[in-house]
Amino acid sequence: xxxxxxxxxxxxxxxxxxxxxxxxxxxxxxxxxxxxxxxxxxxxxxxxxxxxxxxxxxxxxxxxxxxxx
Numbered sequence: 545x546x547x548x549x550x551x552x553x554x555x556x557x558x559x560x561x562x563x564x565x566x567x568x569x570x571x572x573x574x575x576x577x578x579x580x581x582x583x584x585x586x587x588x589x590x591x592x593x594x595x596x597x598x599x600x601x602x603x604x605x606x607x608x609x610x611x612x613x
Contacts, residue, residue: 548595557596558588562603565593578604 554565563575566583575585604610
């Protein structure tokens with residue numbers, strides 16, 4: 545699997561959950577929930593995050609919330 549560049553707006557997997565990159569710096573990122581607006585985690589090393597948009601979207605499509613839209 546090819547590692548995609550992590551940038552602002554990317555969906556990443558970190559610490560067992562899915563997050564959206566709120567701010568991106570040289571070696572760190574700030575994270576929020578995929579639909580959130582408030583920063584929840586700051587100064588997370590990019591090396592700890594894995595780009596996971598397709599994986600997250602696949603799970604989101606199977607959720608009750610998505611199906612009720």
